[in-house]
Amino acid sequence: MNDVSPSVKRVIFIVWFLLVPAGMWYAYQSYPPPSSAKWLDILAFFLLATIVASMPIVINEMFIFLIQWVTLVVFLKFGLFVEMVFAQISIVVLLVRLSVLRKGEWFRLPLNLIMFFLVSFISGTVYYLIGGQLAPSLSTDSHALWLAAFYALLNYLLNQVIVSFNLYFIYKIKEPIFSKDLFVETITTFVTFPIGFVLYILYHQVGLLAILFVGIPFVSLSIIFNLYYSSQKMNEHLQKAAEIGHQMAERLNVDDVVNLFIQRLSEILPVDYAYILEVQGDKLVIDRMVHHGQVVSHQFPGLKKNEGISGVVWAKEKAFLFHSRKEWRKFANGYLPEQAESILSVPIVRSKKIIGVLVLASKRKHSYEKFQLSMVDILCSYFAVAIENAKHYERTKIQSERCPLTKLYNFRYFEGMLTKEFEKLTRFERKCLSLIILDIDHFKNINDTYGHQSGNEILMDIAGRISKLVANRGTVARYGGEEFVVLLPDTEKQEAFQIAELIRQSIANWPFILYQALDQDKKKLQVKITVSIGVATAPEDAEDALALVRHADRALYVGAKRAGRNRVAEYSTC
Numbered sequence: 001m002n003d004v005s006p007s008v009k010r011v012i013f014i015v016w017f018l019l020v021p022a023g024m025w026y027a028y029q030s031y032p033p034p035s036s037a038k039w040l041d042i043l044a045f046f047l048l049a050t051i052v053a054s055m056p057i058v059i060n061e062m063f064i065f066l067i068q069w070v071t072l073v074v075f076l077k078f079g080l081f082v083e084m085v086f087a088q089i090s091i092v093v094l095l096v097r098l099s100v101l102r103k104g105e106w107f108r109l110p111l112n113l114i115m116f117f118l119v120s121f122i123s124g125t126v127y128y129l130i131g132g133q134l135a136p137s138l139s140t141d142s143h144a145l146w147l148a149a150f151y152a153l154l155n156y157l158l159n160q161v162i163v164s165f166n167l168y169f170i171y172k173i174k175e176p177i178f179s180k181d182l183f184v185e186t187i188t189t190f191v192t193f194p195i196g197f198v199l200y201i202l203y204h205q206v207g208l209l210a211i212l213f214v215g216i217p218f219v220s221l222s223i224i225f226n227l228y229y230s231s232q233k234m235n236e237h238l239q240k241a242a243e244i245g246h247q248m249a250e251r252l253n254v255d256d257v258v259n260l261f262i263q264r265l266s267e268i269l270p271v272d273y274a275y276i277l278e279v280q281g282d283k284l285v286i287d288r289m290v291h292h293g294q295v296v297s298h299q300f301p302g303l304k305k306n307e308g309i310s311g312v313v314w315a316k317e318k319a320f321l322f323h324s325r326k327e328w329r330k331f332a333n334g335y336l337p338e339q340a341e342s343i344l345s346v347p348i349v350r351s352k353k354i355i356g357v358l359v360l361a362s363k364r365k366h367s368y369e370k371f372q373l374s375m376v377d378i379l380c381s382y383f384a385v386a387i388e389n390a391k392h393y394e395r396t397k398i399q400s401e402r403c404p405l406t407k408l409y410n411f412r413y414f415e416g417m418l419t420k421e422f423e424k425l426t427r428f429e430r431k432c433l434s435l436i437i438l439d440i441d442h443f444k445n446i447n448d449t450y451g452h453q454s455g456n457e458i459l460m461d462i463a464g465r466i467s468k469l470v471a472n473r474g475t476v477a478r479y480g481g482e483e484f485v486v487l488l489p490d491t492e493k494q495e496a497f498q499i500a501e502l503i504r505q506s507i508a509n510w511p512f513i514l515y516q517a518l519d520q521d522k523k524k525l526q527v528k529i530t531v532s533i534g535v536a537t538a539p540e541d542a543e544d545a546l547a548l549v550r551h552a553d554r555a556l557y558v559g560a561k562r563a564g565r566n567r568v569a570e571y572s573t574c
Helices: 006-030 039-054 068-078 080-098 108-129 142-170 180-206 209-228 232-250 254-268 308-316 325-331 370-401 411-426 443-450 452-473 493-508 545-561
Strands: 057-059 062-064 273-280 283-291 320-322 342-350 353-362 433-440 475-478 483-489 512-514 525-527 531-538 568-570
Touching: 006 080, 006 108, 039 068, 039 080, 039 209, 068 080, 068 108, 068 142, 068 180, 080 108, 108 142, 142 180, 180 209, 232 254, 232 370, 254 273, 254 283, 254 370, 273 308, 283 308, 283 353, 308 320, 308 325, 308 342, 308 353, 320 325, 342 370, 353 370, 370 411, 411 433, 411 475, 411 483, 411 545, 433 443, 433 452, 433 493, 433 545, 443 452, 443 525, 452 475, 452 483, 452 493, 452 512, 452 525, 483 493, 493 531, 493 568, 531 545, 545 568
Parallel strands: 531 568
Antiparallel strands: 057 062, 273 283, 273 353, 320 342, 342 353, 433 483, 433 531, 475 483, 512 525
16 A cells, blocks of 8 residues: 555545534434334344444455445435444444554544545435435335435445545555456445345345344355455365356256266366255255266165255255265265265255255265365355256247247247258258248238137137147247248148148138137137148249248238138249
């Protein structure tokens, strides 16, 4: 830290003396604590703020001061004055905790008090000026939630601006605007602000218990981080854990995530045997068994709670570390090899719920250390998130490819399939490629007469009829509102025409039964529907995918619609 001149230090003390006491008095007069405020609650939040301030998170020798989420709740609930008092006391606690108030450095106390005073006063005043209210109902009022979020953002931005001002003009330190420290602080701050909103909403519902539900886990997390970074060795392992977590997050396939997880664990730990068990109902089922880097098939039955090491981990909801076989022999249930000695087993937790158990084993005694248990615990959290994201992605991918009404593939999927099939055609992997486009005749009249729900019933019924006729010969998709397409690889035009004719007949010859018509008697109605269909085939009709769609569409509207509807037309250059 660069030296600060004595004159600047004196100015800092003078500014604090002139600004902060008067500003606090003004805040008390203008924004006093609400009369309904319970002093016991204020005291509880004060204790929480003091504890959080006394335990900054240490990351690579950089102290991250995460008090904003507590002061956010205090501001919203008890007003600007109480928040300013909390902020002032918190900074004093932090500076004492960091032991920076040494001889010649006392100016840092008023300097930081000024900074926090300005941040609190400006952001709080702006919040009230734009319509913010005391004790807003964030869970039911979205406007109030946005105002609170704006206050939190403004508070953070003002803090960064004033910090940069102090560094440049007082400490004479020229750092890049977007430094690594700024990045870390930004991420941690924006991660913790939602905790403040959760704490505020929960406090309105359960009272002071909210501090236990939110505050204690956060404080515990701060302690854990400080322990993690207490040694260089632990730091290195956590960096590896973070790297593995990012790599798992990039995987979008469940099997890829599992394989990467076990592979990287085997690289940083002595792992001869690895088991991932998944909670399925009231049993733990082995999902993956790896011996010496090779996946092994198995027929082991599921385990209940307290059965085997993993069953004990599941029941106790905590990790276990055994240094030799004699320590875990009483828990053994038969699936661990006789050669295994050291065992490390960790629950895989997601949203405070155990979804599985990881078991690592080594042939050597005392292969694992306690800090490695902590590291694997963190990795299991990454793994749980990555697995859930991968499963969510796979579900979302399926949903994004399907029309929610008809369950057919949608236009987006069809476009991709058409491009892929045309590429195969150009590589001579396909002889030809036919496309059928189908449009329901007078569908608007159906919606107007019988209602949109009945129209949806017809769309679903038509989708089912087309799918049955096409079966595995091609891909059926919903192309638009009342349009469907059928992509037929290696299907000549004549055959495609015959399939289209079968589709037309299956729709025209069998009436549709409506159950959700606008008729108030809710009687079942029979409605006859017809469709017009266009057919085109590549390469004889088109040299690219867009041309194939365009020509099939032209056959539909020119050859079928204009010719009277309820017919199939093929594309012709004539």
